Amino acid sequence: MIQDTVTDEVLLRKPKFIAFLFSIILLCFFIIDPSQSIMGELLEPALGDPEKSGIYGHFITSFMLSALLVLNLLAISFIPRFRFQVIVVWVQLLILFLSFFYSFDLSFVFIRSKIWFMITQGIFTTLYVSAISIVIASFIAIIGAIAKMSSNGFAFAIASFYTSFFRGLPLLMQVYLIYLGLPQIGYVIDAVPAGIIALSLCYGAYMTEIFRAGIMSIDAGQWEGSRALGFKFSLIMRKIILPQSIPLIIPPTGNQFIAMLKDSSLVSVIGVWELMFLARTLGNKTFNHMEMLITAAMLYWMMTMVLELIQSRIERKYQKRQSR
Amino acid sequence: MSEDNQNTIGPIISIKDMNKFYDDFQALTDINLDVNVGERIVICGPSGSGKSTLIRCLNRLEAHQSGSVNVNGVELHQHMKNIDKVRSEVGMVFQHFNLFPHMTILENCTAGPMWVNNMPPSDAHEMAMSYLNRVKIPEQANKYPAQLSGGQQQRVAIARSLCMNPKVMLFDEPTSALDPEMVSEVLDTMTDLAESGMTMICVTHEMGFAKRVADRVIFMDEGKIIESNDPIAFFENPQSDRTKKFLSQVLVH
Numbered sequence: 001m002i003q004d005t006v007t008d009e010v011l012l013r014k015p016k017f018i019a020f021l022f023s024i025i026l027l028c029f030f031i032i033d034p035s036q037s038i039m040g041e042l043l044e045p046a047l048g049d050p051e052k053s054g055i056y057g058h059f060i061t062s063f064m065l066s067a068l069l070v071l072n073l074l075a076i077s078f079i080p081r082f083r084f085q086v087i088v089v090w091v092q093l094l095i096l097f098l099s100f101f102y103s104f105d106l107s108f109v110f111i112r113s114k115i116w117f118m119i120t121q122g123i124f125t126t127l128y129v130s131a132i133s134i135v136i137a138s139f140i141a142i143i144g145a146i147a148k149m150s151s152n153g154f155a156f157a158i159a160s161f162y163t164s165f166f167r168g169l170p171l172l173m174q175v176y177l178i179y180l181g182l183p184q185i186g187y188v189i190d191a192v193p194a195g196i197i198a199l200s201l202c203y204g205a206y207m208t209e210i211f212r213a214g215i216m217s218i219d220a221g222q223w224e225g226s227r228a229l230g231f232k233f234s235l236i237m238r239k240i241i242l243p244q245s246i247p248l249i250i251p252p253t254g255n256q257f258i259a260m261l262k263d264s265s266l267v268s269v270i271g272v273w274e275l276m277f278l279a280r281t282l283g284n285k286t287f288n289h290m291e292m293l294i295t296a297a298m299l300y301w302m303m304t305m306v307l308e309l310i311q312s313r314i315e316r317k318y319q320k321r322q323s324r
Numbered sequence: 325m326s327e328d329n330q331n332t333i334g335p336i337i338s339i340k341d342m343n344k345f346y347d348d349f350q351a352l353t354d355i356n357l358d359v360n361v362g363e364r365i366v367i368c369g370p371s372g373s374g375k376s377t378l379i380r381c382l383n384r385l386e387a388h389q390s391g392s393v394n395v396n397g398v399e400l401h402q403h404m405k406n407i408d409k410v411r412s413e414v415g416m417v418f419q420h421f422n423l424f425p426h427m428t429i430l431e432n433c434t435a436g437p438m439w440v441n442n443m444p445p446s447d448a449h450e451m452a453m454s455y456l457n458r459v460k461i462p463e464q465a466n467k468y469p470a471q472l473s474g475g476q477q478q479r480v481a482i483a484r485s486l487c488m489n490p491k492v493m494l495f496d497e498p499t500s501a502l503d504p505e506m507v508s509e510v511l512d513t514m515t516d517l518a519e520s521g522m523t524m525i526c527v528t529h530e531m532g533f534a535k536r537v538a539d540r541v542i543f544m545d546e547g548k549i550i551e552s553n554d555p556i557a558f559f560e561n562p563q564s565d566r567t568k569k570f571l572s573q574v575l576v577h
Contacts, residue, residue, distance in 0.1 A: 224385055225422030225481075229436040229488060230412030239439065243426050 012077040022070050029062035039065050101294050110288045111295050118282070118292075122275035123299060129192065129274060130261045133199035137260075138211075138253065140204030145211035146237070159208065166205035172266045174198045179270045195267030203260055210252045214245035247318040254311035258304050265300075275299060336361050336492055336523055337382060342391035344377060344547075351377050352388070352547045359492070364524045366534040366555075369544035370570060375527045378544070379494045382525070383414045396491055412440050415485030419497040421477045423469040429456070429480050430465040436488045448487070455483040459513050475506030479513050486517075493517065495526040531574055535559060543567045 011017045034040060035058045040047075043064065047057040072092070079085045147159035166174065178201075179194040189197075218241050226236040265276035279296030283289045335358035344352040352374045359365060367375045380386040381393055384400045384407055393400045398410050423432050433452035437443040443451075456462045459479040461472075469477055478498055485493060495514065499507045511533050518524055518537045528534065534541050534555055541558040543551040543566075551558065551567045559575075562568045 219420075219422075221418060221420050221422040222424065224416075225418060225424070227385060228383055228411055228414070228416035228418075228422075229484070230408040230410075230440045231436075232408055235439055239435070240424055244424075 010077060012074055018070065018074070021073075022066055025069055026062055026066040029065050030059065033058055033062075034065055035061045037061070037065075039068075104290050104294070106291050106294065107288055110283075110286065111291050114278075114282050114292065115295060118275065118278050118295060118299065121273055122278040122296070123303065125192075125272060125274040126261060126264050126276075126303075129195055129199065129267065129272065130257065130264050133196050133203060133264070134253070134257045134260055136196070136200035137203040137207050137256075140200060141207035141211040142242075144204060144208030145215055148208060148212050149215065163205040163208050166202050171198065171202050171263055172269065174202055175266055175270060191267070191270045191272045194270060195264070195272045198267065199260060199264060202263075203256055207253065207256055210256070211245075211249055214249040215241055217248055218244050250318060251311070251315045254307070254314060258307050258311065261303060261307065262300060335359055336396055337525075338392075338394040339381075340392045340394075342381065342388045342393055344374075344381060344386065344388045350547055352381070355391070355549060357542070357549065357552075359523065359525060361491075361523055362521050364518050364537055364539045365526070365542060366538040366540075367525065367527045367542045367544060368529065368531070368534065368570070368574075369550075373544040374547040375544050376496050377547075379416075379496055379525055379527055382492075382494060383411045383416055385416075408440070412436070412488050413491050415488060415490035415493040417478070417481050417485055417493065417495045417498045419501050421469070421474075421481045421501075423477055423481055423484070425469050428466050428468055429461070429472070432469070432480060433484045433487045436484065440488070452483070452487055455486045456480070458486070458516070459483045473506060474502045475509045478502065478506075478510045482510075482513055482517070492523045492525065495524065495528065497527050497529070499528065499530060529574065531559070531571075543570065545570070 040057070040061045043057070043061055047060060076085055076088055079088060144159045144163065147155040148163070150156055150159075169177075175195060175198040178198045179189065179191065182189050182194070222240055222244065223236060226240045231240070264274060268274055268277035268280065271277065275296050279292045283292035337357070337359040339355050339357040342352060342355040343350065355378060367378065369375050377386055381388050381400075382395060384393075387402060388400075395410055396413055398404070398406065400407070400410065404410075423429075424435070427435065430449070430452055433455065434445065434448040437448040437451060438445060453462055453465065456465055459482055461476055461479055461483075464472055464476060464480070469480065472480065482493075482498075498514070499510050502510065507530070511530060514524070514526070514533070515537055526533075526538075538555045540552060541555050542549055543558070543562075543564075545566050550564050551562065553563075558567075559571065562571055
């Protein structure tokens, strides 16, 4: 988005807007009834037992919460720099989330005893399953894209059937079909290869479209210029078209990789010892389900944050090259 | 026709009763044209008259539906095996240059000789530099196309085609996409090329170039060749009404 050079007046400087915002928030709070919340407990000396304070206590608690929220918004709006605003809001949201998790009364001793195994076994498996799958998916995607653009009816039919089928079924079902279906035709397969095949085939189908779009976006003049020099198809593809489409293909492929990292949790259902599988099984024995799920959630989040950082670096690098 | 009678004396390009259709629309009608070795032909006509389509049929970037197109002794048709060889001997310069943006100027020029003719890199390099010298931009060899002006890019495109040692050069409106002040540098390069004896077919609106350089000027309209004559006769004594009308519109400016 391109920012205008003239900025509108900040909404939070208009008393009318603040009053409007306040009343909306107040209404929301009033509906969800916060009198049992921490705020209600804090106000106990003034209002008495939250259970008995009735509609009056209910309203006062909502009012206090809304006032707090609006004042907070106002305060943030006075922070001069965009960057600091972002940091403050992030920190506040993080604190909210952490206190939400904290309210589960988690056993950190238990988390500490398991986290190393979750990282070495879980994250490691998740990463290598995803990495192998994205590489295979890319190869499938190149072939699929070329087949889909081909004038050969057979190639087009196979490719379009493939993309339609694997984009049309839930990934979870594909995982089951491959793991349980292949043995039916006499080919018994381990859980990890089955998971990799399922992820590769499914993402290969999606990435076929990414590759096709990347190849199609290259100007027809590049084909004509190459043909006029006497280049053959495979040479044009390898040396002229793909090198120019790869900068367009890499950013969405990075996105696919991040998505795959999370979707790889689906192969836990066939017993691959990746992060999600460990999160479900490690806490079972001692009923520490919430601990393991939240730990795994945090690990997934951290992994994707790191990958998104790398992804944006790569994107910027290719943008620079494009503008050469 | 086969490859056997290649290099025999006679027209290097021979078109007989050629018709081309885009679905129901007839783009070219009954085209007959022979081009001799060393001949310089300028094709002009209003837009949509089929002039670009015609020269794009000569290296089969476009297919014709009936009649025959014979280039350098090879008949062009849908199932031919050696189209790459024919194309490598017919240079083509496009309106929008079609340089490869991810390769340097030098790489653009050496790609054809190295990848198609299997020329050793050092020889290809040497030849590319000699042609870049000839189009007067050897100092830009290691830049990328986007760093050059339009006129420079078009001269690189000419050098790139010449690196394949073509027997014929086709020019498809080579100056139409250029800023006005860059037209002359490209036309000068083309004039040099013409003086060196290259067989050339140029689609262009540059009537001054046609007068100076062409052996023959062809006027096309609605997919047909209306008139074909030497430039003096063509410009001073046009035969058909459509040619007269076209010339009056073009030469006023």
